[in-house]
Amino acid sequence: xxxxxxxxxxxxxxxxxxxxAAPAIVHAGKKIRWKMVTTWPKNFPVLGTGANELAKxxxxxxxxxxxxxxxxxxxxxxxxxxxDAVSRGTAQMGHGSAYYWKGKIEEAxxxxxxxxxxxxxxxxxxxxxxxxxxxxxxxxxxxxVMPAAAGNTNVQMAGWFNKQxxxxxxxxxxxxxxxxxxxxxxxxxxxxxxxxxGGELFxxxxxxxxxxxxxxxxxxxxxxxxxxxxxxxxxxxxxxxGTTLEAIINKKAFNALPKDLQIIVENACxxxxxxxxxxxxxKNNAALQTLQQKHNVDVRKLPDDVLAKLKALSHExxxxxxxxxxxxxxxxxxxxxxxxxxxxxxxxxxxxYFNVR
Ligand code: CA
Numbered sequence: 001x002x003x004x005x006x007x008x009x010x011x012x013x014x015x016x017x018x019x020x021a022a023p024a025i026v027h028a029g030k031k032i033r034w035k036m037v038t039t040w041p042k043n044f045p046v047l048g049t050g051a052n053e054l055a056k057x058x059x060x061x062x063x064x065x066x067x068x069x070x071x072x073x074x075x076x077x078x079x080x081x082x083x084d085a086v087s088r089g090t091a092q093m094g095h096g097s098a099y100y101w102k103g104k105i106e107e108a109x110x111x112x113x114x115x116x117x118x119x120x121x122x123x124x125x126x127x128x129x130x131x132x133x134x135x136x137x138x139x140x141x142x143x144x145v146m147p148a149a150a151g152n153t154n155v156q157m158a159g160w161f162n163k164q165x166x167x168x169x170x171x172x173x174x175x176x177x178x179x180x181x182x183x184x185x186x187x188x189x190x191x192x193x194x195x196x197x198g199g200e201l202f203x204x205x206x207x208x209x210x211x212x213x214x215x216x217x218x219x220x221x222x223x224x225x226x227x228x229x230x231x232x233x234x235x236x237x238x239x240x241x242g243t244t245l246e247a248i249i250n251k252k253a254f255n256a257l258p259k260d261l262q263i264i265v266e267n268a269c270x271x272x273x274x275x276x277x278x279x280x281x282x283k284n285n286a287a288l289q290t291l292q293q294k295h296n297v298d299v300r301k302l303p304d305d306v307l308a309k310l311k312a313l314s315h316e317x318x319x320x321x322x323x324x325x326x327x328x329x330x331x332x333x334x335x336x337x338x339x340x341x342x343x344x345x346x347x348x349x350x351x352x353y354f355n356v357r
Contacts (some may be wrong), residue, residue: 032066032261034253037086039079039096041199042072045223046283047216047245050151050276051095054247057268062261068093074171085250087143092253095150097245098136099180106321110335111136111147113243114316115182117335120152120242120277121350122342127244130338135331144251148269149285151245151276154284156237157221157303159214160205160230165302168309177201177213181317182239186311198224205229216240218287219280227295234302238310245276331344 007175036055040048055068071091073079082094083101098105099112111132118126126132127149136147163170172190183193194210204210206229213230214237215221227233246270254262291297302310322332 034068034092037091037095054272094248126338149273150247150269153243156240158234161212161232219283224289
């Protein structure tokens with residue numbers, strides 16, 4: 001008998017017994033305690049609080065049968081060790097984004113975001129209806145980890161700069177915190193990408209250890225106080241047009257759950273995936289107004305020739321990644337095929353509508 005079947009049988013038996021004997025003991029025995037480690041500072045707006053919401057939702061939807069305790073970055077393990085912790089079962093769940101694990105699984109970056117690639121709506125459509133989620137699951141399978149989309153930042157800002165970007169020359173020598181494929185693009189443009197967890201950005205920027213940093217968008221960036229550490233706030237977030245945040249679940253822990261709890265965990269992720277995206281949409285503009293009007297932030301658009309250069313380099317970087325191994329090629333083909341067809345539709349729907357409304 002499989003372990004989960006055994007547990008199911010045992011709990012059915014226990015419920016029957018509980019109606020005549022000791023319900024409190026039986027009830028206590030059924031509770032499952034999970035730990036969720038995150039790459040975000042504890043209670044950080046939307047990202048950290050979204051992870052908190054996910055934990056609460058799993059507990060509420062399961063009527064307390066699973067309790068998930070959330071740990072902020074550094075509480076149990078450092079931010080960038082979340083994947084390993086979930087893989088080895090130190091924690092049953094994690095919350096972060098796939099590009100943080102590029103040192104281990106380079107092709108995982110496709111599941112976060114691709115520079116000049118799909119936005120949140122398109123990315124979710126690929127994941128749920130275009131085969132993306134299945135490929136993501138296959139990618140993490142060898143590590144005993146199961147992914148779920150659990151949040152999206154929508155289009156980000158290009159970031160906070162202490163140097164003006166007036167031409168492609170200004171990218172040369174630029175030391176910037178920028179993770180994932182965007183970092184590789186900056187490197188090819190002559191810059192020096194640095195990867196730092198969110199909690200270290202303010203100090204690095206303030207002390208001049210880096211010239212620039214991207215983070216998320218106005219709502220999150222205001223909360224970090226990044227306007228107190230840099231002069232210029234550039235848009236658009238070419239490097240992160242719709243970054244998927246992920247929940248990762250230890251496969252053994254997931255398989256040990258009865259079927260209904262598995263469905264609850266997966267669907268709680270789906271709810272939070274949508275909810276975080278909505279919260280960003282709802283709150284970014286007010287934060288931007290605060291940054292501009294209260295803190296006199298200098299908001300600027302990246303020059304067109306800079307964006308054109310970054311776009312050309314992005315294509316190079318993505319194609320190279322696709323060429324690295326058959327797994328990367330398979331994901332790229334799926335991503336790119338979906339992007340091409342969804343973009344064709346969006347060219348005459350969303351895009352046109354944005355321009356005419
Ligand atoms: Ca970012």
